[in-house]
Amino acid sequence: xxKITVQYGVDSxxxxxxxxxxFGDLQDSDSIxxxxxxxxxxxxLVEGIEQxxxxxxxxxxxxxxxxxxxxxx
Amino acid sequence: xxxxxxxxxxxxxxxERIIRERDLAAEGDVxxxxxxxxxxxxRNAMPIPGWGMAHANVGLTDTLWSVPIDxxxxxxxxxxxxxxxxxxxxxxxDLEMPMVWQAPKDVxxxxxxRTEVSEGCVVVGGNWLFAFNKDNNGYxxxxxxxxxxxxxxxxxxxxxxxxxxxxxxxxxxxxNQSKWNSDLMTTVAESQKFFRFRPTNETFTTLPIxxxxxxxxxxxxxxxxxxxxxx
Numbered sequence: 001x002x003k004i005t006v007q008y009g010v011d012s013x014x015x016x017x018x019x020x021x022x023f024g025d026l027q028d029s030d031s032i033x034x035x036x037x038x039x040x041x042x043x044x045l046v047e048g049i050e051q052x053x054x055x056x057x058x059x060x061x062x063x064x065x066x067x068x069x070x071x072x073x
Numbered sequence: 074x075x076x077x078x079x080x081x082x083x084x085x086x087x088x089e090r091i092i093r094e095r096d097l098a099a100e101g102d103v104x105x106x107x108x109x110x111x112x113x114x115x116r117n118a119m120p121i122p123g124w125g126m127a128h129a130n131v132g133l134t135d136t137l138w139s140v141p142i143d144x145x146x147x148x149x150x151x152x153x154x155x156x157x158x159x160x161x162x163x164x165x166x167d168l169e170m171p172m173v174w175q176a177p178k179d180v181x182x183x184x185x186x187r188t189e190v191s192e193g194c195v196v197v198g199g200n201w202l203f204a205f206n207k208d209n210n211g212y213x214x215x216x217x218x219x220x221x222x223x224x225x226x227x228x229x230x231x232x233x234x235x236x237x238x239x240x241x242x243x244x245x246x247x248x249n250q251s252k253w254n255s256d257l258m259t260t261v262a263e264s265q266k267f268f269r270f271r272p273t274n275e276t277f278t279t280l281p282i283x284x285x286x287x288x289x290x291x292x293x294x295x296x297x298x299x300x301x302x303x304x
Binding site for chain 2: 007008009010011036037038039041048064065066067068069070
């Protein structure tokens with residue numbers, strides 16, 4: 001297990017997750033979505049750098065989620 | 074400059090430590106790199122006729138102008154349903170009307186314009202429309218022509234201006250004149266609970282939002298641009 005902090009807007013939560021928990025797992029997590037109010041279209045950043053969905057989140061990391069741009073249908 | 078210190082370690086060992094200092098010629102570049110993301114806020118930077126004051130958030134390469142607004146011009150197609158006039162953005166047959174929606178006090182709207190200076194001109198690099206609640210969380214309104222991160226789809230638009238004031242004013246004029254169509258529309262149900270009007274004899278009155286908490290009709294948003302918006 002490891003502890004991560006997730007920020008979305010002015011809200012944030014700190015959560016214990018499995019050691020193999022990736023940025024993609026975070027972006028798809030229904031419980032964290034419900035807690036912070038983000039949708040399906042996000043990008044994950046650490047220290048301002050966008051992270052790959054497949055990358056495992058380091059223990060103690062603070063992840064900032066941002067709304068990603070969509071394209072015109 | 075160099076100097077030597079003799080220190081005693083915890084285990085009693087005497088150690089010589091030589092410290093050398095020299096000034097680096099790259100301080101400008103280093104400082105610029107270290108402050109690349111630092112911005113400065115200037116409130117009431119300039120007036121925008123017809124809208125109010127614009128606040129500035131000045132970055133290294135761009136300036137973000139925030140204009141708190143109290144209304145949204147809605148030039149769109151509308152229909153009366155159960156005595157209430159509501160938008161029908163995807164309709165091709167309903168009557169097109171130039172409505173103006175007055176925002177309630179708890180919906181704090183900010184129109185944002187990003188400008189950069191290029192070859193002596195001020196270039197408009199984008200327009201955003203955000204709604205903030207009392208907790209300063211930002212939301213995307215249930216409107217079409219608005220991307221998920223609240224960039225406005227403005228259509229054809231002249232981007233170069235002689236001044237930032239001209240660029241911001243032109244952006245708001247485009248916002249004022251644009252027709253809202255069904256591009257980027259998700260569902261009209263939220264729009265029809267949000268943007269409601271009561272027809273009276275000669276005019277229309279904005280009705281309250283049909284929800285106890287207006288944010289339930291919107292999508293919460295978090296972006297770097299939103300973080301720089303000034304209420």
